[in-house]
Protein backbone atom coordinates (compact mmCIF):
# COMPACT_ATOMS: atom_id res chain seq x y z
CA UNK A 1 0.00 0.00 0.00
CA UNK A 2 1.19 3.43 -0.81
CA UNK A 3 1.75 5.58 2.23
CA UNK A 4 -0.91 8.28 2.25
CA UNK A 5 1.38 10.87 3.77
CA UNK A 6 3.46 11.97 0.85
CA UNK A 7 5.05 15.37 1.10
CA UNK A 8 5.18 16.64 -2.45
CA UNK A 9 7.31 19.62 -3.37
CA UNK A 10 9.09 20.12 -0.10
CA UNK A 11 11.66 22.38 -1.64
CA UNK A 12 13.61 20.26 -4.14
CA UNK A 13 12.14 16.87 -3.33
CA UNK A 14 10.84 15.08 -6.37
CA UNK A 15 7.11 14.54 -6.37
CA UNK A 16 6.33 11.20 -4.78
CA UNK A 17 3.40 10.55 -7.07
CA UNK A 18 5.65 10.98 -10.10
CA UNK A 19 8.19 8.61 -8.64
CA UNK A 20 5.39 6.21 -7.84
CA UNK A 21 4.30 6.47 -11.49
CA UNK A 22 7.85 5.68 -12.49
CA UNK A 23 7.90 2.63 -10.25
CA UNK A 24 4.66 1.44 -11.78
CA UNK A 25 6.08 2.01 -15.23
CA UNK A 26 9.11 -0.05 -14.31
CA UNK A 27 7.02 -2.90 -13.00
CA UNK A 28 4.55 -3.01 -15.81
CA UNK A 29 6.97 -2.59 -18.71
CA UNK A 30 10.37 -3.96 -17.90
CA UNK A 31 12.46 -5.59 -15.29
CA UNK A 32 14.60 -3.42 -13.02
CA UNK A 33 17.48 -5.82 -13.74
CA UNK A 34 20.19 -5.05 -16.25
CA UNK A 35 18.97 -5.93 -19.77
CA UNK A 36 20.72 -9.02 -21.14
CA UNK A 37 21.41 -7.29 -24.42
CA UNK A 38 21.65 -3.56 -24.49
CA UNK A 39 18.81 -1.43 -25.82
CA UNK A 40 19.49 0.31 -29.11
CA UNK A 41 19.33 4.08 -29.67
CA UNK A 42 15.68 4.11 -30.68
CA UNK A 43 14.66 1.99 -27.72
CA UNK A 44 16.60 4.25 -25.37
CA UNK A 45 14.89 7.28 -26.87
CA UNK A 46 11.50 5.62 -26.41
CA UNK A 47 12.30 4.95 -22.78
CA UNK A 48 13.42 8.54 -22.27
CA UNK A 49 10.16 9.74 -23.72
CA UNK A 50 8.13 7.47 -21.48
CA UNK A 51 10.14 8.34 -18.38
CA UNK A 52 9.94 12.09 -18.92
CA UNK A 53 6.22 12.02 -19.69
CA UNK A 54 5.30 13.35 -16.26
CA UNK A 55 8.26 15.72 -15.86
CA UNK A 56 7.60 19.42 -15.59
CA UNK A 57 7.46 20.90 -19.10
CA UNK A 58 10.06 23.52 -18.22
CA UNK A 59 10.36 24.93 -21.74
CA UNK A 60 6.86 26.39 -21.21
CA UNK A 61 8.32 28.48 -18.38
CA UNK A 62 5.39 27.81 -16.02
CA UNK A 63 7.62 27.20 -13.01
CA UNK A 64 10.05 29.11 -10.78
CA UNK A 65 13.58 27.98 -9.87
CA UNK A 66 14.86 24.53 -10.88
CA UNK A 67 15.90 25.41 -14.46
CA UNK A 68 17.86 28.47 -15.55
CA UNK A 69 17.82 28.67 -19.31
CA UNK A 70 19.39 31.25 -21.63
CA UNK A 71 17.45 30.06 -24.73
CA UNK A 72 18.24 27.45 -27.37
CA UNK A 73 20.71 29.64 -29.28
CA UNK A 74 23.04 30.10 -26.33
CA UNK A 75 22.44 26.65 -24.90
CA UNK A 76 23.39 24.71 -28.05
CA UNK A 77 27.15 25.04 -27.53
CA UNK A 78 26.89 24.82 -23.72
CA UNK A 79 25.25 21.40 -24.18
CA UNK A 80 27.89 20.48 -26.75
CA UNK A 81 30.65 21.38 -24.27
CA UNK A 82 29.03 19.18 -21.63
CA UNK A 83 28.84 16.22 -23.98
CA UNK A 84 32.32 16.71 -25.45
CA UNK A 85 34.02 16.71 -22.04
CA UNK A 86 31.65 14.27 -20.33
CA UNK A 87 34.19 11.42 -20.13
CA UNK A 88 37.02 13.56 -18.80
CA UNK A 89 37.99 13.89 -15.16
CA UNK A 90 39.38 16.84 -13.23
CA UNK A 91 40.62 14.55 -10.44
CA UNK A 92 44.19 14.88 -11.57
CA UNK A 93 44.98 18.24 -13.19
CA UNK A 94 48.18 16.85 -14.71
CA UNK A 95 46.14 14.41 -16.80
CA UNK A 96 43.60 16.93 -18.11
CA UNK A 97 45.35 20.34 -18.07
CA UNK A 98 42.52 21.61 -20.29
CA UNK A 99 40.07 21.28 -17.38
CA UNK A 100 42.48 22.95 -14.96
CA UNK A 101 42.84 25.87 -17.36
CA UNK A 102 39.08 26.16 -17.82
CA UNK A 103 38.42 25.88 -14.08
CA UNK A 104 41.02 28.55 -13.28
CA UNK A 105 39.49 30.86 -15.84
CA UNK A 106 35.95 30.33 -14.51
CA UNK A 107 37.24 31.10 -11.00
CA UNK A 108 39.11 34.19 -12.21
CA UNK A 109 36.11 35.54 -14.09
CA UNK A 110 33.83 34.95 -11.09
CA UNK A 111 36.31 36.66 -8.75
CA UNK A 112 36.58 39.66 -11.04
CA UNK A 113 32.78 39.97 -11.30
CA UNK A 114 32.63 39.97 -7.49
CA UNK A 115 35.32 42.65 -7.06
CA UNK A 116 37.97 40.16 -5.98
CA UNK A 117 41.57 41.36 -6.21
CA UNK A 118 44.42 39.18 -7.46
CA UNK A 119 44.70 37.56 -4.01
CA UNK A 120 41.18 36.12 -4.21
CA UNK A 121 41.42 32.37 -4.86
CA UNK A 122 38.86 29.66 -5.34
CA UNK A 123 37.73 26.39 -6.86
CA UNK A 124 34.86 25.07 -8.86
CA UNK A 125 32.48 22.70 -7.12
CA UNK A 126 29.43 20.67 -8.07
CA UNK A 127 26.93 23.26 -6.81
CA UNK A 128 25.97 25.72 -4.14
CA UNK A 129 25.77 23.10 -1.43
CA UNK A 130 29.31 21.88 -2.05
CA UNK A 131 30.66 25.44 -2.25
CA UNK A 132 29.04 26.19 1.10
CA UNK A 133 30.34 22.93 2.57
CA UNK A 134 33.88 23.88 1.54
CA UNK A 135 33.58 27.40 2.97
CA UNK A 136 32.39 25.98 6.30
CA UNK A 137 35.28 23.50 6.35
CA UNK A 138 37.80 26.23 5.55
CA UNK A 139 36.33 28.38 8.34
CA UNK A 140 36.63 25.51 10.79
CA UNK A 141 40.28 24.99 9.85
CA UNK A 142 40.94 28.72 10.09
CA UNK A 143 39.47 28.97 13.55
CA UNK A 144 41.70 26.12 14.80
CA UNK A 145 44.69 28.31 14.00
CA UNK A 146 43.33 31.77 14.59
CA UNK A 147 40.83 31.58 17.45
CA UNK A 148 41.41 30.52 21.03
CA UNK A 149 38.01 28.84 21.38
CA UNK A 150 37.64 25.06 21.38
CA UNK A 151 34.01 25.43 20.31
CA UNK A 152 33.88 27.59 17.20
CA UNK A 153 30.42 28.92 16.48
CA UNK A 154 28.77 29.87 13.19
CA UNK A 155 26.08 32.57 13.20
CA UNK A 156 23.58 32.66 10.36
CA UNK A 157 20.12 34.02 9.67
CA UNK A 158 17.08 31.77 10.07
CA UNK A 159 16.62 32.06 6.31
CA UNK A 160 20.20 31.14 5.31
CA UNK A 161 20.30 28.15 2.99
CA UNK A 162 20.10 24.78 4.84
CA UNK A 163 23.40 23.77 3.22
CA UNK A 164 25.19 25.67 6.02
CA UNK A 165 23.47 23.65 8.73
CA UNK A 166 23.97 20.45 6.73
CA UNK A 167 27.72 21.19 6.58
CA UNK A 168 27.89 22.20 10.24
CA UNK A 169 26.05 19.02 11.30
CA UNK A 170 28.43 16.87 9.24
CA UNK A 171 31.48 18.59 10.76
CA UNK A 172 30.03 18.84 14.26
CA UNK A 173 30.35 22.60 14.21
CA UNK A 174 28.05 24.56 16.50
CA UNK A 175 25.76 27.12 14.99
CA UNK A 176 23.13 29.59 16.10
CA UNK A 177 20.28 31.01 14.05
CA UNK A 178 19.89 34.78 14.07
CA UNK A 179 16.47 36.43 13.86
CA UNK A 180 15.26 38.44 10.90
CA UNK A 181 14.26 42.08 10.74
CA UNK A 182 10.97 43.28 9.20
CA UNK A 183 12.52 43.08 5.72
CA UNK A 184 13.55 39.44 6.23
CA UNK A 185 17.24 40.41 6.44
CA UNK A 186 19.57 39.12 9.13
CA UNK A 187 18.80 41.29 12.15
CA UNK A 188 21.89 43.28 13.08
CA UNK A 189 20.79 43.82 16.69
CA UNK A 190 20.20 40.11 17.22
CA UNK A 191 23.57 39.39 15.63
CA UNK A 192 25.26 41.73 18.09
CA UNK A 193 23.46 40.06 20.99
CA UNK A 194 24.83 36.67 19.97
CA UNK A 195 28.48 37.67 19.65
CA UNK A 196 30.95 35.86 21.90
CA UNK A 197 34.56 34.72 21.82
CA UNK A 198 33.35 31.43 20.29
CA UNK A 199 31.97 33.11 17.18
CA UNK A 200 34.35 32.39 14.31
CA UNK A 201 32.19 32.51 11.24
CA UNK A 202 29.24 34.66 10.16
CA UNK A 203 27.05 33.97 7.14
CA UNK A 204 25.17 36.54 5.06
CA UNK A 205 23.11 36.12 1.89
CA UNK A 206 22.96 38.08 -1.35
CA UNK A 207 20.12 37.37 -1.69
CA UNK A 208 18.52 34.75 0.55
CA UNK A 209 16.47 32.09 -1.21
CA UNK A 210 13.13 32.27 0.66
CA UNK A 211 12.30 35.99 0.38
CA UNK A 212 15.10 37.27 -1.86
CA UNK A 213 16.44 39.64 0.83
CA UNK A 214 19.97 41.00 0.45
CA UNK A 215 21.46 41.26 3.93
CA UNK A 216 23.12 44.47 5.11
CA UNK A 217 26.54 43.07 4.33
CA UNK A 218 28.44 46.31 5.01
CA UNK A 219 27.12 46.37 8.59
CA UNK A 220 27.74 42.64 9.08
CA UNK A 221 31.28 42.92 7.70
CA UNK A 222 32.10 45.66 10.20
CA UNK A 223 30.94 43.42 13.04
CA UNK A 224 32.85 40.44 11.64
CA UNK A 225 36.06 42.48 11.45
CA UNK A 226 35.67 43.93 14.93
CA UNK A 227 35.17 40.42 16.30
CA UNK A 228 37.95 38.81 14.24
CA UNK A 229 35.55 36.48 12.48
CA UNK A 230 35.29 35.26 8.96
CA UNK A 231 32.31 36.38 6.88
CA UNK A 232 30.88 34.29 4.07
CA UNK A 233 28.48 35.87 1.57
CA UNK A 234 26.23 33.29 0.00
CA UNK A 235 25.71 34.63 -3.51
CA UNK A 236 24.84 31.21 -4.90
CA UNK A 237 21.70 32.61 -6.46
CA UNK A 238 22.84 36.24 -6.82
CA UNK A 239 26.47 35.84 -7.88
CA UNK A 240 25.81 35.84 -11.60
CA UNK A 241 22.99 38.36 -11.76
CA UNK A 242 23.66 41.10 -9.17
CA UNK A 243 26.96 42.19 -10.81
CA UNK A 244 25.26 42.56 -14.20
CA UNK A 245 22.29 44.40 -12.73
CA UNK A 246 24.74 46.80 -11.10
CA UNK A 247 26.47 47.32 -14.44
CA UNK A 248 23.00 48.13 -15.79
CA UNK A 249 22.64 50.83 -13.10
CA UNK A 250 20.05 48.97 -11.01
CA UNK A 251 20.18 50.38 -7.50
CA UNK A 252 21.57 47.57 -5.36
CA UNK A 253 23.66 47.57 -2.19
CA UNK A 254 27.28 46.46 -2.08
CA UNK A 255 27.48 42.75 -1.36
CA UNK A 256 30.83 41.29 -2.42
CA UNK A 257 34.63 41.52 -1.95
CA UNK A 258 34.30 45.26 -2.49
CA UNK A 259 33.39 45.28 1.20
CA UNK A 260 36.32 44.99 3.56
CA UNK A 261 35.59 42.06 5.88
CA UNK A 262 34.03 39.67 3.34
CA UNK A 263 36.34 36.65 3.47
CA UNK A 264 34.59 34.08 1.29
CA UNK A 265 31.76 33.83 -1.23
CA UNK A 266 29.81 31.22 -3.16
CA UNK A 267 28.33 31.85 -6.61
CA UNK A 268 26.59 29.24 -8.76
CA UNK A 269 27.38 29.22 -12.46
CA UNK A 270 24.53 26.72 -12.90
CA UNK A 271 21.99 29.32 -11.79
CA UNK A 272 22.17 32.80 -13.37
CA UNK A 273 25.46 31.88 -15.10
CA UNK A 274 23.21 29.66 -17.28
CA UNK A 275 25.76 26.83 -17.32
CA UNK A 276 24.81 23.16 -17.22
CA UNK A 277 23.95 21.77 -13.79
CA UNK A 278 26.85 20.84 -11.53
CA UNK A 279 28.84 24.09 -11.52
CA UNK A 280 29.50 26.56 -8.72
CA UNK A 281 32.46 28.62 -7.53
CA UNK A 282 33.71 29.09 -3.98
CA UNK A 283 36.06 32.03 -3.45
CA UNK A 284 38.31 33.10 -0.58
CA UNK A 285 39.94 36.43 0.23
CA UNK A 286 43.34 34.76 -0.17
CA UNK A 287 44.97 31.43 -1.03
CA UNK A 288 45.83 30.76 2.59
CA UNK A 289 42.15 30.65 3.56
CA UNK A 290 41.42 28.39 0.60
CA UNK A 291 43.95 25.86 1.86
CA UNK A 292 41.50 25.05 4.64
CA UNK A 293 39.17 23.34 2.19
CA UNK A 294 41.84 21.07 0.66
CA UNK A 295 42.18 17.48 1.75
CA UNK A 296 45.52 15.64 1.78
CA UNK A 297 46.40 12.05 2.69
CA UNK A 298 50.03 11.20 2.30
CA UNK A 299 50.14 7.59 3.56
CA UNK A 300 47.66 5.90 1.24
CA UNK A 301 49.02 2.93 -0.72
CA UNK A 302 47.26 4.24 -3.83
CA UNK A 303 49.64 7.19 -3.80
CA UNK A 304 49.73 10.61 -2.23
CA UNK A 305 46.17 11.85 -2.36
CA UNK A 306 45.27 15.52 -2.57
CA UNK A 307 41.81 16.77 -3.38
CA UNK A 308 40.72 20.40 -3.67
CA UNK A 309 37.06 19.94 -2.75
CA UNK A 310 34.58 17.39 -1.44
CA UNK A 311 34.29 15.35 -4.62
CA UNK A 312 37.00 12.97 -5.77
CA UNK A 313 36.28 12.40 -9.42
CA UNK A 314 35.03 15.61 -10.95
CA UNK A 315 33.36 15.39 -14.33
CA UNK A 316 34.83 17.56 -17.05
CA UNK A 317 31.32 18.22 -18.45
CA UNK A 318 30.17 20.83 -15.90
CA UNK A 319 33.56 22.60 -15.94
CA UNK A 320 33.68 22.83 -19.74
CA UNK A 321 30.02 23.86 -19.92
CA UNK A 322 30.57 26.61 -17.32
CA UNK A 323 33.63 27.90 -19.18
CA UNK A 324 31.68 27.80 -22.43
CA UNK A 325 28.63 29.60 -20.99
CA UNK A 326 30.79 32.45 -19.65
CA UNK A 327 32.76 32.82 -22.87
CA UNK A 328 29.85 32.34 -25.25
CA UNK A 329 27.32 34.59 -23.51
CA UNK A 330 29.87 37.25 -22.55
CA UNK A 331 29.31 40.43 -20.56
CA UNK A 332 26.90 41.98 -23.05
CA UNK A 333 24.76 38.82 -23.15
CA UNK A 334 24.61 38.55 -19.34
CA UNK A 335 23.80 42.23 -18.97
CA UNK A 336 20.95 41.99 -21.48
CA UNK A 337 19.49 38.85 -19.87
CA UNK A 338 19.82 40.33 -16.38
CA UNK A 339 18.13 43.58 -17.42
CA UNK A 340 15.23 41.82 -19.19
CA UNK A 341 14.71 39.37 -16.31
CA UNK A 342 14.76 42.24 -13.84
CA UNK A 343 12.21 44.22 -15.87
CA UNK A 344 9.91 41.19 -16.04
CA UNK A 345 10.24 40.77 -12.25
CA UNK A 346 9.40 44.43 -11.65
CA UNK A 347 6.35 44.03 -13.92
CA UNK A 348 5.14 40.98 -11.95
CA UNK A 349 5.79 42.61 -8.57
CA UNK A 350 4.03 45.84 -9.59
CA UNK A 351 1.00 43.97 -10.91
CA UNK A 352 0.76 42.05 -7.64
CA UNK A 353 1.01 45.28 -5.64
CA UNK A 354 -1.45 47.21 -7.80
CA UNK A 355 -3.99 44.61 -8.87
CA UNK A 356 -3.95 41.87 -6.26
CA UNK A 357 -4.64 43.53 -2.91
CA UNK A 358 -5.16 40.10 -1.32
CA UNK A 359 -1.43 39.36 -1.70
CA UNK A 360 1.55 40.88 0.06
CA UNK A 361 5.15 40.75 -1.14
CA UNK A 362 7.38 39.88 1.80
CA UNK A 363 10.01 42.44 2.72
CA UNK A 364 11.78 44.56 0.13
CA UNK A 365 13.29 42.12 -2.39
CA UNK A 366 15.54 44.00 -4.79
CA UNK A 367 16.60 41.35 -7.28
CA UNK A 368 14.72 38.79 -9.35
CA UNK A 369 13.20 36.59 -6.66
CA UNK A 370 10.56 37.24 -4.03
CA UNK A 371 7.77 35.62 -2.05
CA UNK A 372 4.19 36.65 -1.40
CA UNK A 373 1.84 35.79 1.42
CA UNK A 374 -1.74 36.73 2.27
CA UNK A 375 -3.72 37.66 5.34
CA UNK A 376 -7.09 37.16 3.67
CA UNK A 377 -6.76 33.97 1.64
CA UNK A 378 -4.89 30.72 1.99
CA UNK A 379 -1.84 30.97 -0.29
CA UNK A 380 -1.57 27.18 -0.32
CA UNK A 381 -4.98 27.15 -1.99
CA UNK A 382 -3.67 29.71 -4.49
CA UNK A 383 -0.80 27.29 -5.20
CA UNK A 384 -3.33 24.48 -5.74
CA UNK A 385 -5.28 26.60 -8.22
CA UNK A 386 -2.07 27.58 -10.01
CA UNK A 387 -1.10 23.91 -10.20
CA UNK A 388 -4.41 23.18 -11.93
CA UNK A 389 -3.47 25.89 -14.45
CA UNK A 390 -0.15 24.13 -15.10
CA UNK A 391 2.17 26.13 -12.82
CA UNK A 392 4.80 24.68 -10.50
CA UNK A 393 5.25 27.06 -7.59
CA UNK A 394 7.02 26.34 -4.31
CA UNK A 395 5.04 26.55 -1.10
CA UNK A 396 7.03 28.03 1.79
CA UNK A 397 6.45 28.30 5.50
CA UNK A 398 7.27 30.67 8.38
CA UNK A 399 5.31 32.51 7.07
CA UNK A 400 3.09 30.65 4.61
CA UNK A 401 4.05 32.08 1.24
CA UNK A 402 4.68 31.23 -2.40
CA UNK A 403 8.06 31.61 -4.05
CA UNK A 404 8.68 33.40 -7.34
CA UNK A 405 12.11 33.33 -8.97
CA UNK A 406 12.43 34.50 -12.53
CA UNK A 407 15.23 33.88 -14.98
CA UNK A 408 15.64 34.58 -18.66
CA UNK A 409 13.21 31.80 -19.63
CA UNK A 410 10.45 33.87 -17.98
CA UNK A 411 10.98 37.00 -20.04
CA UNK A 412 7.63 37.66 -21.77
CA UNK A 413 5.76 35.27 -19.45
CA UNK A 414 4.93 37.74 -16.66
CA UNK A 415 1.52 38.64 -18.05
CA UNK A 416 0.48 35.00 -18.37
CA UNK A 417 1.53 34.42 -14.77
CA UNK A 418 -0.35 37.46 -13.52
CA UNK A 419 -3.52 36.44 -15.38
CA UNK A 420 -3.35 32.91 -14.00
CA UNK A 421 -2.53 34.26 -10.54
CA UNK A 422 -5.63 36.47 -10.68
CA UNK A 423 -7.75 33.45 -11.61
CA UNK A 424 -6.16 31.42 -8.81
CA UNK A 425 -6.72 34.18 -6.23
CA UNK A 426 -10.35 34.57 -7.35
CA UNK A 427 -10.95 30.85 -6.97
CA UNK A 428 -9.25 30.78 -3.58
CA UNK A 429 -11.52 33.64 -2.47
CA UNK A 430 -14.71 31.98 -3.63
CA UNK A 431 -16.72 30.04 -1.15
CA UNK A 432 -16.49 26.35 -1.95
CA UNK A 433 -17.13 23.17 -0.05
CA UNK A 434 -13.54 22.19 -0.62
CA UNK A 435 -12.24 25.36 1.01
CA UNK A 436 -14.70 24.92 3.82
CA UNK A 437 -13.52 21.37 4.31
CA UNK A 438 -9.88 22.57 4.34
CA UNK A 439 -10.71 25.25 6.88
CA UNK A 440 -12.69 22.92 9.11
CA UNK A 441 -9.91 20.36 9.01
CA UNK A 442 -7.33 23.00 9.80
CA UNK A 443 -9.29 24.49 12.69
CA UNK A 444 -10.03 21.02 14.05
CA UNK A 445 -6.39 20.07 13.80
CA UNK A 446 -5.23 23.31 15.45
CA UNK A 447 -7.66 22.71 18.32
CA UNK A 448 -6.63 19.10 18.72
CA UNK A 449 -2.95 20.02 18.77
CA UNK A 450 -3.47 21.31 22.30
CA UNK A 451 -4.86 17.96 23.40
CA UNK A 452 -2.75 15.39 21.57
CA UNK A 453 0.90 14.51 21.82
CA UNK A 454 3.18 15.01 18.79
CA UNK A 455 2.86 11.43 17.53
CA UNK A 456 -0.94 11.34 17.84
CA UNK A 457 -1.14 14.72 16.18
CA UNK A 458 0.96 13.68 13.20
CA UNK A 459 -1.08 10.47 12.77
CA UNK A 460 -4.16 12.62 12.60
CA UNK A 461 -2.75 15.00 10.00
CA UNK A 462 -1.67 12.04 7.84
CA UNK A 463 -5.26 10.90 7.71
CA UNK A 464 -6.26 14.24 6.23
CA UNK A 465 -3.70 14.39 3.42
CA UNK A 466 -5.95 14.87 0.42
CA UNK A 467 -5.89 13.37 -3.03
CA UNK A 468 -8.36 15.67 -4.79
CA UNK A 469 -7.67 16.59 -8.43
CA UNK A 470 -5.01 13.94 -8.92
CA UNK A 471 -3.13 15.02 -5.82
CA UNK A 472 -2.67 18.60 -7.07
CA UNK A 473 -4.64 20.04 -4.15
CA UNK A 474 -2.41 20.12 -1.12
CA UNK A 475 -3.50 23.24 0.75
CA UNK A 476 -4.99 21.37 3.70
CA UNK A 477 -1.94 19.17 4.03
CA UNK A 478 0.47 22.14 3.89
CA UNK A 479 -1.62 24.04 6.42
CA UNK A 480 -1.52 21.09 8.80
CA UNK A 481 2.16 20.45 8.17
CA UNK A 482 3.05 23.98 9.14
CA UNK A 483 1.52 23.21 12.53
CA UNK A 484 4.20 20.52 12.87
CA UNK A 485 7.03 22.72 11.60
CA UNK A 486 10.30 22.24 13.45
CA UNK A 487 9.08 19.22 15.40
CA UNK A 488 10.94 15.94 15.75
CA UNK A 489 7.90 14.15 14.37
CA UNK A 490 7.96 16.10 11.15
CA UNK A 491 11.67 15.40 10.89
CA UNK A 492 11.00 11.65 11.15
CA UNK A 493 8.18 11.87 8.63
CA UNK A 494 10.42 13.58 6.09
CA UNK A 495 13.14 10.98 6.71
CA UNK A 496 10.60 8.22 6.05
CA UNK A 497 9.42 10.03 2.98
CA UNK A 498 12.95 10.27 1.58
CA UNK A 499 13.55 6.64 2.42
CA UNK A 500 10.48 5.59 0.46
CA UNK A 501 11.31 7.91 -2.42
CA UNK A 502 14.67 6.25 -2.95
CA UNK A 503 13.58 2.66 -2.44
CA UNK A 504 14.03 0.60 -5.57
CA UNK A 505 11.29 -1.88 -4.90
CA UNK A 506 7.75 -0.76 -4.15
CA UNK A 507 7.05 -3.13 -1.29
CA UNK A 508 6.37 -0.22 1.03
CA UNK A 509 5.48 2.44 -1.48
Ligand SMILES: Cc1ncc(COP(=O)(O)O)c(C=O)c1O
Nearest residue numbers: 127128129161208209234236237
Ligand atom coordinates in the same frame (compact mmCIF):
# COMPACT_ATOMS: atom_id res chain seq x y z
C1 LIG B 1 20.94 31.26 -1.62
C2 LIG B 1 21.23 29.83 -1.97
N1 LIG B 1 22.31 29.22 -1.44
C3 LIG B 1 22.62 27.95 -1.71
C4 LIG B 1 21.84 27.20 -2.57
C5 LIG B 1 22.20 25.75 -2.82
O1 LIG B 1 22.56 25.55 -4.16
P1 LIG B 1 22.53 24.10 -4.83
O2 LIG B 1 21.09 23.70 -4.92
O3 LIG B 1 23.19 24.32 -6.15
O4 LIG B 1 23.30 23.18 -3.97
C6 LIG B 1 20.71 27.79 -3.15
C7 LIG B 1 19.83 27.05 -4.02
O5 LIG B 1 18.80 27.51 -4.47
C8 LIG B 1 20.40 29.14 -2.85
O6 LIG B 1 19.32 29.76 -3.37
